Amino acid sequence: xxxxxxxxxxxxxxxxxxxxxxxxxxxxxxxxxxxxxxxxxxxxxxxxxxxxxxxxxxxxxxxxxxxxxxxxxxxxxxxxxxxxxxxxxxxxxxxxxxxxxxxxxxxxxxxxxxxxxxxxxxxxxxxxxxxxxxxxxxxxxxxxxxxxxxxxxxxxxxxxxxxxxxxxxxxxxxxxxxxxxxxxxxxxxxxxxxxxxxxxxxxxxxxxxxxxxxxxxxxxxxxxxxxxxxxxxxxxxxxxxxxxxxxxxxxxxxxxxxxxxxxxxxxxxxxxxxxxxxxxxxxxxxxxxxxxxxxxxxxxxxxxxxxxxxxxxxxxxxxxxxxxxxx
Amino acid sequence: xxxxxxxxxxxxxxxxxxxxxxxxxxxxxxxxxxxxxxxxxxxxxxxxxxxxxxxxxxxxxxxxxxxxxxxxxxxxxxxxxxxxxxxxxxxxxxxxxxxxxxxxxxxxxxxxxxxxxxxxxxxxxxxxxxxxxxxxxxxxxxxxxxxxxxxxxxxxxxxxxxxxxxxxxxxxxxxxxxxxxxxxxxxxxxxxxxxxxxxxxxxxxxxxxxxxxxxxxxxxxxxxxxxxxxxxxxxxxxxxxxxxxxxxxxxxxxxxxxxxxxxxxxxxxxxxxxxxxxxxxxxxxxxxxxxxxxxxxxxxxxxxxxxxxxxxxxxxxxxxxxxxxxxxxxxx
Numbered sequence: 001x002x003x004x005x006x007x008x009x010x011x012x013x014x015x016x017x018x019x020x021x022x023x024x025x026x027x028x029x030x031x032x033x034x035x036x037x038x039x040x041x042x043x044x045x046x047x048x049x050x051x052x053x054x055x056x057x058x059x060x061x062x063x064x065x066x067x068x069x070x071x072x073x074x075x076x077x078x079x080x081x082x083x084x085x086x087x088x089x090x091x092x093x094x095x096x097x098x099x100x101x102x103x104x105x106x107x108x109x110x111x112x113x114x115x116x117x118x119x120x121x122x123x124x125x126x127x128x129x130x131x132x133x134x135x136x137x138x139x140x141x142x143x144x145x146x147x148x149x150x151x152x153x154x155x156x157x158x159x160x161x162x163x164x165x166x167x168x169x170x171x172x173x174x175x176x177x178x179x180x181x182x183x184x185x186x187x188x189x190x191x192x193x194x195x196x197x198x199x200x201x202x203x204x205x206x207x208x209x210x211x212x213x214x215x216x217x218x219x220x221x222x223x224x225x226x227x228x229x230x231x232x233x234x235x236x237x238x239x240x241x242x243x244x245x246x247x248x249x250x251x252x253x254x255x256x257x258x259x260x261x262x263x264x265x266x267x268x269x270x271x272x273x274x275x276x277x278x279x280x281x282x283x284x285x286x287x288x289x290x291x292x293x294x295x296x297x298x299x300x301x302x303x304x305x306x307x308x309x310x311x312x313x314x315x316x317x318x319x320x321x322x323x324x325x326x327x
Numbered sequence: 328x329x330x331x332x333x334x335x336x337x338x339x340x341x342x343x344x345x346x347x348x349x350x351x352x353x354x355x356x357x358x359x360x361x362x363x364x365x366x367x368x369x370x371x372x373x374x375x376x377x378x379x380x381x382x383x384x385x386x387x388x389x390x391x392x393x394x395x396x397x398x399x400x401x402x403x404x405x406x407x408x409x410x411x412x413x414x415x416x417x418x419x420x421x422x423x424x425x426x427x428x429x430x431x432x433x434x435x436x437x438x439x440x441x442x443x444x445x446x447x448x449x450x451x452x453x454x455x456x457x458x459x460x461x462x463x464x465x466x467x468x469x470x471x472x473x474x475x476x477x478x479x480x481x482x483x484x485x486x487x488x489x490x491x492x493x494x495x496x497x498x499x500x501x502x503x504x505x506x507x508x509x510x511x512x513x514x515x516x517x518x519x520x521x522x523x524x525x526x527x528x529x530x531x532x533x534x535x536x537x538x539x540x541x542x543x544x545x546x547x548x549x550x551x552x553x554x555x556x557x558x559x560x561x562x563x564x565x566x567x568x569x570x571x572x573x574x575x576x577x578x579x580x581x582x583x584x585x586x587x588x589x590x591x592x593x594x595x596x597x598x599x600x601x602x603x604x605x606x607x608x609x610x611x612x613x614x615x616x617x618x619x620x621x622x623x624x625x626x627x628x629x630x631x632x633x634x635x636x637x638x639x640x641x642x643x644x645x646x647x648x649x650x651x652x653x654x655x656x657x658x659x
Contacts, residue, residue, distance in 0.1 A: 050518035162606040192368035193545065197589040198602035219518065222591040226600060249593060263523040264593065265548030269571050277527065278520045281488050
């Protein structure tokens, strides 16, 4: 069975220049370094990592919201296919209807001067997807109902809503143009626990109902474990491990993944998880360590790790890791 | 013996929209060397409670008449709420009570070196000379695990990483040897691997310095790891408190149960997440009776919305305010 991936990424790198230099090249910040991955249609693909690991940049690169330095991104649903790394302006406009983004902070993402109806309708109007106001209104009402917003809500302004409701508005706006690929960047990080569960359940039911493919970016491993069916772990711009959720959590192979898992504070006061604590902090991406980027904090590091970049190897079906030591 | 005793604390804010109740009838005590965790979601009044201990709330704050905050400072007992001027409060603010804030970048002055900020507060609160203060500060920076403390002493907050800044904040808070340390979401802005380091450090420091800690967080996992006792707050009221094991393993109040059910757990990936229905009510539309009745699955009509349940001690030192629990303990 060979299924074509919806998003195929090959050796993708994203670099940002730091300031400008009069002569020669300015120093470059390697936000994403040589990343390859496949996202299958209908997948809930999780991307985890600490701040500065490049997970947001990777998400934005797929949406072509940051320039791509090298590598390839192919988008292919059954009807159209685009080469995102080399896309024309017209194709890019069409691509935007298919690939959308949900933001992190529902307080910053909604204009305080627009009613909820106008906020949700704006993508339709900008992209010219509807012919007249009646059609727009109908689409807005339809998606609002799916996101559990009622007609009364549509007339109000965002300030009248709580965090959870705002995130539902934000999701409705993302889905109104009927995309099939959605990047959700830390979409529950700003919400309280009791509301977070509600939004996660909503995303899951919307995926079933509308047949969406999600890339879910988060720093919270327990959230990712619950909602995603495949998880990729990033560290300092590189992928360190990628596996179906169950395999990753039952059998983490990369020392960084192991450390991340044991760093989550356990709900059981008697389980202090002291075994695997990491020393030190994430190094600067301007001047990343040589060889394996994790060697400065890795409990297993040897000379080889300092000199040689570990290869991306497949351990079992769908489970790949970049480490010299894992078998 | 308890160092800090808070009784019947009411905190109200006088705003343009009317008087808002932020904290209502909150009582707790903390002993020497004890960590009390205060958990709650945004708007539950946990930070307001903490700031009341030093009267750091804004000028439109009204404290209840029956409220009292008593603090043991060596031989004397300080009545914090009776202090009116900033001059009186110096003993408390940064002296017997220190505070670690959530966002370390926002709590250090950006244009003054870390060292100067640490020395400044030592000069105010202790009788040390400038030179002794500098030495103590460098020593404290080293104690919290900062490399090259002598160099960091002369650096500014922006030159330090997030984890390092929070360590410096802890060093600064502890250098005056406070009786009570308030930690307001001290690890929320940090990555998990750094959070684990900072939590370990704080646990070591409690046993070394033996002060009382009020640890505020929204993360029940963090509470499980650091606190001895925990109080759960919802809309300005403590709904349940008790030893951390009992509260997390056998939660009694429907809100505590709801919080635990809504939390994604790594060891139970197949269990569905159960959100608490509805949204947190706005403080302007505070529910009558039990504040949680609007979202409570066990609410009893005409009872929970009419009167406020009292704190019932149903197991040793484990209390909750809920009519459902009152009924059980009356029956037995």
